[in-house]
Structure formats: C-alpha cells, structure tokens
Amino acid sequence: MRKFLLRLDSEKPVxxxxxxxxxHGDCDVVNMKAKRNKAPGCCDSERENFGMIVGGQGAITEQQRAKRTLPIGRPGGKGLGFVDVWRLLHPCDGEIGHTFWSYRSKGRLKxxxxxxxxxxxxxxLKSRVVDILRRNEFWGPSDHIPLVLVTKKQS
Structure with a gap:
C-alpha cells in the first residue's frame, strides 16, 4: 500500500x-491496554505500519515498543507525506473520534x-482541510458511521 500511495501521490494529490x-493511537479505542496485541487492529505491527504512512510510530510508547510481540525494527518519524485528518484537527487530548461500535457487545449503548x-x-492537501465530520445520526445496518471531509477550493 505504501508503494501504491507514493506512486499515486507523485502523479496527483491523494x-x-x-x-x-x-x-493508530491509544486514544482511538476504549481500553487499549486490554486490547493491545490481542484484538485485530490493535497489534503494534499494524499500528506501526499505519504510522509509517501518516507519521509517528503508531502512537506506541518506547516501553510498549520494547515489549512488542513482532519486532519490525523501523524507526518512527514523519511518515510518507500523508496526514491523518482526524488527528490533525483533533489531538488525542481532544474530541473522541470513534467511528465503529460492535453490535455483539452493544458497544454503542455502552x-x-x-x-x-x-x-x-x-x-x-493539508492546508485545504476545513473539517472532518462524524455523522453519528446515521446509525443502522452498519456498525460504522460515515465520515465527511470538508475542504476548501484551491487558491
């Protein structure tokens, strides 16, 4: 995916x-401590690989990195020149950005x-980002809610 994104980005903005x-970050799920390296999407290797695209190291600490189950050995850093829009506008100490709640565990109700x-x-494209909206009102057959990216025209 990284190679594809880089090739596409060399031709046009993505x-x-x-x-x-x-x-990506510990603040992106309730109780990451219990899920880390146990639940899909919460494994250090997955988080670190995503971090290689959008920057950072998957938002895992050095202490966690030392304990990871699958050593990758890649330093974190700026990423490949892509930006996680939600995190850009909402740092981890800000608004919670959940977009998925499991029906099996009644996650939405809890x-x-x-x-x-x-x-x-x-x-x-970062300078053209105005907002990202979580459409909580759309709740039904899917266990995810839609996101809407708001951008401004190129100057």
Missing part, C-alpha cells in the same frame, strides 16, 4: 478514505467505540 481496521475509519490526505 485522498484515501475508508475502514482501515487499525487503531460507548465502547473504536476509531477505525480514516481520511488520509497528501501533505500538500
């Missing part, structure tokens, strides 16, 4: 969105959400 099935859905944009 907006990549969807259910990525990964928890507010046990996960942020699995993302808008990732090329770094050069």
């Amino acid at each position: 907006i990549w969105c969807g259910d990525m099935n990964v928890i 507010n046990l959400g996960w942020r699995l859905d993302y808008f990732v944009v090329s770094e050069r």
Whole structure:
C-alpha cells in the first residue's frame, strides 16, 4: 500500500478514505491496554505500519515498543507525506473520534467505540482541510458511521 500511495501521490494529490481496521493511537479505542496485541487492529505491527504512512510510530510508547510481540525494527518519524485528518484537527487530548461500535457487545449503548475509519490526505492537501465530520445520526445496518471531509477550493 505504501508503494501504491507514493506512486499515486507523485502523479496527483491523494485522498484515501475508508475502514482501515487499525487503531493508530491509544486514544482511538476504549481500553487499549486490554486490547493491545490481542484484538485485530490493535497489534503494534499494524499500528506501526499505519504510522509509517501518516507519521509517528503508531502512537506506541518506547516501553510498549520494547515489549512488542513482532519486532519490525523501523524507526518512527514523519511518515510518507500523508496526514491523518482526524488527528490533525483533533489531538488525542481532544474530541473522541470513534467511528465503529460492535453490535455483539452493544458497544454503542455502552460507548465502547473504536476509531477505525480514516481520511488520509497528501501533505500538500493539508492546508485545504476545513473539517472532518462524524455523522453519528446515521446509525443502522452498519456498525460504522460515515465520515465527511470538508475542504476548501484551491487558491
């Protein structure tokens, strides 16, 4: 995926969105401590690989990195020049961005959400991002809610 995104970004700015099935930061799921390296999307290797695209190291600490179950050995850093739009506008100490709640565990009723859905944009589109909206009112057959990216026209 990294090679594809880089090739595409060399031709035109990229907006990549969807259910990525990964928890990038600890604040993107309720009780990461219990889920870390046990639940899909919460494994250090998955988080670190996603972090290689959008920057950081999957938001895992050095202490956690030392205990990870699958050593990858890649340093974290700036990423490939792509931006996680939600995290850009809402740092971990801000608004919770959950987009998924399990029906099996009645996650929505208990507010046990996960942020699995993302808008990732090329770094050069970052200045055009106005907002990202979580459409909580759309709740029904899917266990995910839609996200809407709001951008401004190119100047």
